[in-house]
Amino acid sequence: MKKIDLSQYRADGATETAIEDFSGFSAEDKERLLFAGIDVDNPSDSGAFMHLNHSGVHCKTHREGLEVMDIKAALEQFDGLPDYYWQLVDKDKDEFTKAAHDNLHGGYFIRAKAGTKVTEPVQSCLFIDKAGISQNVHNIVVVEEGAELHIISGCATAHGAKESAHLGISEFYVHKGGKLTFTMIHNWSDDTAVRPRSAGVLEEDAVFLSNYVLLKPVKDLQMYPKITLKGENAVARFNSVIVAPEGSYIDCGNRIEMQAPNTRAEIIARTLTTGGTIINRGYIGADAVPARGHLECKGLILGGGRIHAIPELDSDQDGVELSHEAAVGKIAQEEIEYLMARGLDEDEATSTIVRGFLNVDMEGLPKELQDAIEQQIDELDAGDAM
Amino acid sequence: MLEIKNLHVNIGDKEVLKGIDLVIEDGETFILFGPNGSGKTTLLMTLMGFGNYTVTEGQIIYKGQDITYAPMYERARLGIGMSFQRPPTIHGLKTSHLVRMCGQGRDVDVEGLAKKVNFSNFLDRDINAGFSGGEIKRSEMLQLMAQRPDLVLFDEPESGVDLENMALIGKTARNLLDGLAEGCTMKKAIKRSNTSGLIITHTGHILEYVNADRGQVMYNGKLCCEANPRDILDHISNHGYQECLRCLSAETGEILDLSSFNEAS
Ligand SMILES: Nc1ncnc2c1ncn2[C@@H]1O[C@H](COP(=O)(O)OP(=O)(O)OP(=O)(O)O)[C@@H](O)[C@H]1O
Numbered sequence: 001m002k003k004i005d006l007s008q009y010r011a012d013g014a015t016e017t018a019i020e021d022f023s024g025f026s027a028e029d030k031e032r033l034l035f036a037g038i039d040v041d042n043p044s045d046s047g048a049f050m051h052l053n054h055s056g057v058h059c060k061t062h063r064e065g066l067e068v069m070d071i072k073a074a075l076e077q078f079d080g081l082p083d084y085y086w087q088l089v090d091k092d093k094d095e096f097t098k099a100a101h102d103n104l105h106g107g108y109f110i111r112a113k114a115g116t117k118v119t120e121p122v123q124s125c126l127f128i129d130k131a132g133i134s135q136n137v138h139n140i141v142v143v144e145e146g147a148e149l150h151i152i153s154g155c156a157t158a159h160g161a162k163e164s165a166h167l168g169i170s171e172f173y174v175h176k177g178g179k180l181t182f183t184m185i186h187n188w189s190d191d192t193a194v195r196p197r198s199a200g201v202l203e204e205d206a207v208f209l210s211n212y213v214l215l216k217p218v219k220d221l222q223m224y225p226k227i228t229l230k231g232e233n234a235v236a237r238f239n240s241v242i243v244a245p246e247g248s249y250i251d252c253g254n255r256i257e258m259q260a261p262n263t264r265a266e267i268i269a270r271t272l273t274t275g276g277t278i279i280n281r282g283y284i285g286a287d288a289v290p291a292r293g294h295l296e297c298k299g300l301i302l303g304g305g306r307i308h309a310i311p312e313l314d315s316d317q318d319g320v321e322l323s324h325e326a327a328v329g330k331i332a333q334e335e336i337e338y339l340m341a342r343g344l345d346e347d348e349a350t351s352t353i354v355r356g357f358l359n360v361d362m363e364g365l366p367k368e369l370q371d372a373i374e375q376q377i378d379e380l381d382a383g384d385a386m
Numbered sequence: 387m388l389e390i391k392n393l394h395v396n397i398g399d400k401e402v403l404k405g406i407d408l409v410i411e412d413g414e415t416f417i418l419f420g421p422n423g424s425g426k427t428t429l430l431m432t433l434m435g436f437g438n439y440t441v442t443e444g445q446i447i448y449k450g451q452d453i454t455y456a457p458m459y460e461r462a463r464l465g466i467g468m469s470f471q472r473p474p475t476i477h478g479l480k481t482s483h484l485v486r487m488c489g490q491g492r493d494v495d496v497e498g499l500a501k502k503v504n505f506s507n508f509l510d511r512d513i514n515a516g517f518s519g520g521e522i523k524r525s526e527m528l529q530l531m532a533q534r535p536d537l538v539l540f541d542e543p544e545s546g547v548d549l550e551n552m553a554l555i556g557k558t559a560r561n562l563l564d565g566l567a568e569g570c571t572m573k574k575a576i577k578r579s580n581t582s583g584l585i586i587t588h589t590g591h592i593l594e595y596v597n598a599d600r601g602q603v604m605y606n607g608k609l610c611c612e613a614n615p616r617d618i619l620d621h622i623s624n625h626g627y628q629e630c631l632r633c634l635s636a637e638t639g640e641i642l643d644l645s646s647f648n649e650a651s
């Protein structure tokens with residue numbers, strides 16, 4: 001991993017004014033945003049949030065029982081959010097957390113009040129369209145007792161936003177019986193440095209589903225979100241689909257700590273390199289039983305690149321059930337021949353298999369987003385690697 | 387439809403097929419018998435064009451075209467279709483999607499076809515993921531129905547299939563060979579189709595369903611004993627493959643090693 005020198009980036013000055021409606025974005029920006037999961041032409045009925053460069057520019061909610069706020073406004077209104085702000089991530093962890101702490105630009109505070117079931121995803125977007133800046137955001141998501149919430153968090157850079165950096169702190173709190181689905185889609189450029197720092201905690205009967213999609217190049221990304229299952233019967237599941245073209249360096253993974261009985265954990269990662277480097281970590285630890293966890297890292301190397309899978313399981317509990325399955329390889333000739341026997345040529349067979357490989361079922365994605373993901377996977381095929 | 391001339395095939399360094407000559411006419415179904423390890427599957431895989439099977443001598447002519455070295459997808463597009471015995475699982479590829487692709491651009495009534503082989507509930511599953519033996523057979527049939535090949539290669543269609551499903555597989559095989567597509571009028575159905583078949587069987591159950599005119603026995607990489615398939619089957623059940631050995635010896639003038647025969651039967 002290359003070291004990121006934060007002094008290279010401008011951390012101040014890129015303030016923006018509020019954007020009432022998104023129709024002013026260029027077609028190009030709209031596409032970048034759509035590929036990051038934000039369909040600006042079809043605003044969510046639940047709520048929407050956008051942070052551009054160093055400013056929150058849009059913040060709307062249409063649902064009773066759902067709060068969507070700029071983090072700065074929320075800190076002010078709720079006395080610094082003492083129960084939530086910097087409670088799961090250590091502000092002194094590294095230079096990136098420090099930077100986000102010392103010079104906060106914004107981020108969102110999204111809360112579903114007790115019993116509120118928000119079915120349509122809230123769209124949130126962290127966008128950079130200026131070159132050479134660093135963006136320091138802090139997001140807090142709270143799902144109160146019995147509430148349900150789906151957030152699509154799209155992070156993107158515009159075409160001209162060369163050499164920028166994104167530092168994002170995220171803290172997730174899912175209270176008793178709550179359910180949070182968090183879908184994060186990254187659409188960076190090949191010169192963006194990215195350092196998210198995320199953690200979450202689940203109370204009794206809470207559910208956390210995370211989907212992560214990275215299909216486009218990124219210069220250097222490192223993240224290792226951690227979820228702690230504090231309450232009985234809590235469930236956490238991570239699905240990730242990660243593609244690294246030449247030039248991408250990605251070090252990422254998920255960590256789940258099971259601290260209560262009857263908890264379940266699942267981490268599934270599909271990684272594909274066509275020339276870049278992917279370090280794919282995974283950790284499931286259990287301090288209580290019964291606990292069931294499964295970790296799956298599967299990697300395909302297609303025309304160069306490196307995949308380093310590091311799955312870890314850790315427990316000192318009698319009766320714990322943890323398993324993992326890791327594989328790094330190429331497409332099986334047998335599978336290619338099976339499809340060729342049905343009339344697909346070698347390229348068609350290869351891309352069909354790759355599409356299948358990357359096609360992790362992600363719960364609750366809107367159709368436009370699903371289509372955008374599939375379109376991007378299809379476009380991968382056009383590359384030389386396949 | 388198919389003409390095989392003096393075909394020699396190696397798997398690695400080992401010669402498995404040692405000079406096969408075979409002609410299958412348009413609309414004809416040919417049955418292949420033979421002891422385990424004699425080379426039957428090898429012949430089918432070679433016809434389909436699998437990479438591990440190296441033709442060292444001879445020719446495969448299909449519809450007048452030399453396909454001896456043609457890539458597999460070209461053979462499929464020319465109308466050769468095969469049912470796999472142990473097909474691989476492809477994760478993330480839904481059965482319905484693959485069936486649609488089998489149509490090679492033609493519109494495929496995936497649901498309608500699936501109903502016929504009692505496979506509607508599997509369309510949403512990843513292809514071959516956890517399919518039982520009988521389910522694999524039905525899935526392969528479904529793909530072939532979508533593909534509509536002119537030459538169908540079946541490797542032991544009855545293996546691992548229970549009695550009820552055997553009837554289903556048998557009827558479907560017959561429909562494939564007779565070209566009784568859905569919505570076909572009787573008039574069209576009476577007209578014999580041009581679809582040809584090459585079927586490997588040990589038990590002969592499939593003969594109760596398909597109209598097969600000719601058959602032969604594969605023995606140690608060679609074909610012998612051409613006859614009506616039912617007669618061959620009777621013969622084998624009564625005498626084992628002994629007769630074939632004699633007949634092959636007479637044909638080639640070779641003295642065959644009797645110990646290898648004992649092992650094979
Ligand atoms: N991949 C392989 N490597 C080496 N030898 C092989 C391979 N595949 C097949 N063979 C050998 O080739 C010979 C013919 O095998 P084949 O599968 O064609 O027999 P078969 O007639 O279909 O037998 P069965 O009735 O048991 O299915 C056997 O001796 C087999 O061991």
Ligand SMILES: [Mg+2]
Pocket residue numbers: 426427428541
């Ligand atoms: Mg065989």
